[in-house]
Amino acid sequence: MGFYDNYNFDGLKLLAKIKDRPENYCSEPCEEFLNVIKHLKTNRRNVSVAEIGIGFGATALQVLNLLDSDDIYYGFDFADNLNDFAHDLQARDFGITCEIFLATNTDKMFDSYNWNLSNMIFQMRERNEAGLFDAAYLDGAHTFLHDGLAVCLLKELVKDGGFLLLDDIFWTLESDQWGRGYGFGKMTDEQMSDYQILRVRKLFLDNDPNFEALTPPDSWRAIFRKCVAK
Numbered sequence: 155m156g157f158y159d160n161y162n163f164d165g166l167k168l169l170a171k172i173k174d175r176p177e178n179y180c181s182e183p184c185e186e187f188l189n190v191i192k193h194l195k196t197n198r199r200n201v202s203v204a205e206i207g208i209g210f211g212a213t214a215l216q217v218l219n220l221l222d223s224d225d226i227y228y229g230f231d232f233a234d235n236l237n238d239f240a241h242d243l244q245a246r247d248f249g250i251t252c253e254i255f256l257a258t259n260t261d262k263m264f265d266s267y268n269w270n271l272s273n274m275i276f277q278m279r280e281r282n283e284a285g286l287f288d289a290a291y292l293d294g295a296h297t298f299l300h301d302g303l304a305v306c307l308l309k310e311l312v313k314d315g316g317f318l319l320l321d322d323i324f325w326t327l328e329s330d331q332w333g334r335g336y337g338f339g340k341m342t343d344e345q346m347s348d349y350q351i352l353r354v355r356k357l358f359l360d361n362d363p364n365f366e367a368l369t370p371p372d373s374w375r376a377i378f379r380k381c382v383a384k
């Protein structure tokens with residue numbers, strides 16, 4: 155039984171893909187991210203969360219339902235995806251009350267959410283703020299090239315005491331049809347078969363004393379908590 159079996163997304167542009175491709179792993183919400191948000195919401199108002207890579211909107215829709223009018227959801231993805239998502243939220247009343255900020259990027263070869271994340275850091279520093287997100291969920295390109303940098307940027311964007319989640323730690327490009335097409339001719343055989351998100355986790359989080367791992371090392375999804383500065 156899929157999470158969205160009883161939903162009707164007829165006439166929608168992005169969310170309809172959940173029904174079109176029920177077997178796709180993007181068609182189910184990320185429970186770990188939802189649990190982190192539920193935890194934040196038990197004793198907090200003004201919760202600010204980020205999802206880097208929204209897929210078909212399966213997680214995003216549930217996140218938006220958990221947030222209230224004092225809260226902000228930041229979604230990062232290609233413009234086509236986010237424009238379709240914005241269309242769906244206009245077209246159907248899902249009872250969403252929180253503020254939504256959609257940060258689009260182009261599909262040019264080297265463009266990604268990292269450009270928007272870096273601009274947000276500059277703005278944050280100008281305002282003398284230390285952190286923007288109470289929780290950030292990285293589920294984007296799944297390459298060392300994009301997500302090594304994304305983690306470095308997100309480590310600054312996550313507030314003290316906030317959460318950073320990485321998905322698909324043991325995913326490889328060669329294991330998946332989309333991944334094989336994406337990496338073909340651009341990556342070495344070693345890179346095609348490497349766990350690129352594990353590489354990112356090991357390099358930038360496992361040895362960082364400011365981040366505590368809340369999940370065991372063999373978890374498919376990793377959750378880290380940023381320590382509170384003394």
Ligand SMILES: C[S@@+](CC[C@H](N)C(=O)[O-])C[C@H]1O[C@@H](n2cnc3c(N)ncnc32)[C@H](O)[C@@H]1O
Pocket residue numbers: 180181182183184205206207208209210211212213214230231232235259265266267293294295300
């Ligand atoms: C696995 S899906 C995300 C699933 C989603 N987090 C969920 O739980 O429903 C990965 C997303 O990352 C986005 N993505 C991949 N590379 C990107 C890039 N260079 N710039 C922006 N978005 C990218 C894809 O468009 C896709 O929507």
